[in-house]
Amino acid sequence: MRRLATTEVIPSARRLVRSLRDIGYDISSALSDLVDNSIAAAATNIWIDTNFDGEGSWIRVLDDGRGMTGKELREAMRFGTQRIYGDDELGRFGLGLKSASLSQCRHLTVATRTSAATPIRLAKWDLDHIEKSDRWEVLRPKLRESPLAGNPRYPDGRRAEADFVRLIDEIRQHLGMTFHRYITGETRSHRRVVIRINGQVVEAWDPFSRAERATSRLPVQRLRMRVDGRALIVTVRPYVLPAESAFSSLAAHRRSAGPRFWTRQQGFYFYRNDRLIQAGGWSRLRTQDEHTKLARIAVEIPNGADDVFELTVSKTQIRVPPAVRNELGAIASSVSRLAEEAYRRPRGDRTAEAAGLASDQYAALASLVRMVIDATDQLIARELADSLPMRARLIGRLRAMEAELLQSAATALGITNRAT
Ligand SMILES: Nc1ncnc2c1ncn2[C@@H]1O[C@H](COP(=O)(O)OP(=O)(O)O)[C@@H](O)[C@H]1O
Numbered sequence: 001m002r003r004l005a006t007t008e009v010i011p012s013a014r015r016l017v018r019s020l021r022d023i024g025y026d027i028s029s030a031l032s033d034l035v036d037n038s039i040a041a042a043a044t045n046i047w048i049d050t051n052f053d054g055e056g057s058w059i060r061v062l063d064d065g066r067g068m069t070g071k072e073l074r075e076a077m078r079f080g081t082q083r084i085y086g087d088d089e090l091g092r093f094g095l096g097l098k099s100a101s102l103s104q105c106r107h108l109t110v111a112t113r114t115s116a117a118t119p120i121r122l123a124k125w126d127l128d129h130i131e132k133s134d135r136w137e138v139l140r141p142k143l144r145e146s147p148l149a150g151n152p153r154y155p156d157g158r159r160a161e162a163d164f165v166r167l168i169d170e171i172r173q174h175l176g177m178t179f180h181r182y183i184t185g186e187t188r189s190h191r192r193v194v195i196r197i198n199g200q201v202v203e204a205w206d207p208f209s210r211a212e213r214a215t216s217r218l219p220v221q222r223l224r225m226r227v228d229g230r231a232l233i234v235t236v237r238p239y240v241l242p243a244e245s246a247f248s249s250l251a252a253h254r255r256s257a258g259p260r261f262w263t264r265q266q267g268f269y270f271y272r273n274d275r276l277i278q279a280g281g282w283s284r285l286r287t288q289d290e291h292t293k294l295a296r297i298a299v300e301i302p303n304g305a306d307d308v309f310e311l312t313v314s315k316t317q318i319r320v321p322p323a324v325r326n327e328l329g330a331i332a333s334s335v336s337r338l339a340e341e342a343y344r345r346p347r348g349d350r351t352a353e354a355a356g357l358a359s360d361q362y363a364a365l366a367s368l369v370r371m372v373i374d375a376t377d378q379l380i381a382r383e384l385a386d387s388l389p390m391r392a393r394l395i396g397r398l399r400a401m402e403a404e405l406l407q408s409a410a411t412a413l414g415i416t417n418r419a420t
């Protein structure tokens with residue numbers, strides 16, 4: 001083929017950097033991407049420190065991983081770091097460090113050394129400088145010019161604004177969820193990391209409440225798919241969590257709700273190399289329904305399947321590939337059916353059990369009671385979508401009412417109830 005003449009056209013740094021800030025990160029997913037980097041660098045401890053102070057606010061991520069040499073640091077600062085990735089690595093696009101950080105702030109300073117004996121090297125992306133110069137110029141600040149050298153000041157009770165406290169809590173929950181396998185050492189490699197936010201250790205949040213006795217673990221499914229001639233296995237572990245009244249305690253139930261609460265936490269939990277990518281949602285296979293909220297399904301994205309799962313740069317979303325769509329859909333609907341059952345009859349119908357085979361009259365009355373209760377339940381869910389505490393209280397009361405009504409129906413029909 002004849003070679004055409006070419007001209008290299010360099011993108012405008014000013015304009016490109018602006019759009020790279022906007023690729024779907026929020027503060028929690030941005031920090032998760034930086035934690036990925038620390039894990040990839042073999043860190044066992046990660047410290048996240050925040051200082052919210054108007055224009056002088058900063059967030060620092062520190063780790064005890066292997067660090068970078070001067071040459072590596074230079075390459076790391078490039079948008080689109082050139083590197084070869086192993087199959088089981090958390091990195092992928094060579095963008096995270098830069099785009100995650102700069103999606104949240106205007107200055108990114110990286111300070112690194114490979115051992116206590118080597119000097120600390122610094123490099124900095126400064127959006128104001130890029131805006132002005134319209135060039136891809138990394139700044140090389142001196143250590144003493146960088147606030148990183150300072151010790152973190154933790155906001156005290158007085159100064160810490162309620163909004164920041166809430167934000168930090170949100171980050172804590174998100175990291176505890178995203179990295180729960182790393183925090184507990186449940187990774188395939190048995191690797192464990194300790195993440196601290198402002199000195200406080202982040203606790204793991206188990207999406208499947210496996211510590212609860214009433215959680216049901218359904219049989220593991222293995223779906224086969226072929227990618228580029230390779231046979232890959234997608235492992236699926238479905239769970240049905242206990243209904244509120246079947247939880248060991250109210251506190252445990254509240255904890256299990258998760259960052260986005262029950263209804264929005266139902267669905268698939270996609271893991272990539274033991275790191276959670278998407279926590280809940282049915283990936284357009286069904287809708288999130290109040291009645292199926294106890295269904296949560298772990299799905300392992302196999303190594304080498306990033307492209308077919310269309311992993312986004314911000315690692316916040318994937319898409320279910322056509323090859324496993326039907327099978328996943330079928331699993332989702334059967335698990336949802338079981339979840340609905342667990343939700344409607346949290347502990348089985350003990351009154352009826354106690355009576356042996358319940359009388360037809362009782363069965364008719366019971367289904368009438370349930371119809372009314374279910375309709376009220378749906379009404380509450382709809383009308384009080386915004387006030388969770390109120391809704392939780394009302395739904396709790398409603399359940400108690402259902403039990404009472406069934407009980408009086410049984411008494412009226414002369415069915416003795418031995419269960420309590
Ligand atoms: N905390 C860290 N410790 C050591 N090296 C790091 C760290 N963070 C980033 N790097 C280096 O910077 C490179 C670029 O990071 P990033 O932009 O997140 O892209 P990716 O993680 O996809 O490679 C990484 O490949 C790694 O070599």
Ligand SMILES: [Mg+2]
Pocket residue numbers: 033036037090091092095096097
């Ligand atoms: Mg990265």
